[in-house]
Amino acid sequence: xxxxxxxxxxxxxxxxxxxxxxxxxxxxxxxxxxxxxxxxxxxxxxxxxxxxxxxxxxxxxxxxxxxxxxxxxx
Numbered sequence: 001x002x003x004x005x006x007x008x009x010x011x012x013x014x015x016x017x018x019x020x021x022x023x024x025x026x027x028x029x030x031x032x033x034x035x036x037x038x039x040x041x042x043x044x045x046x047x048x049x050x051x052x053x054x055x056x057x058x059x060x061x062x063x064x065x066x067x068x069x070x071x072x073x074x
Contacts, residue, residue, distance in 0.1 A: 033041065
């Protein structure tokens with residue numbers, strides 16, 4: 001019975017070690033974006049917000065009259 005507990009204990013010990021090793025590797029590999037990269041990211045996010053805002057606005061604009069027709073202005 002003790003032989004089956006050893007591999008489970010080994011997994012419990014090795015998994016956090018591997019996670020820490022992978023996290024350290026990722027942090028060493030990551031770099032801060034320079035100003036040009038940062039402005040591109042900000043521009044892309046802003047465009048996404050604008051597009052999603054217009055889509056939501058026009059969807060609501062179309063659905064209000066349709067809803068009034070279906071419900072009948074109750």
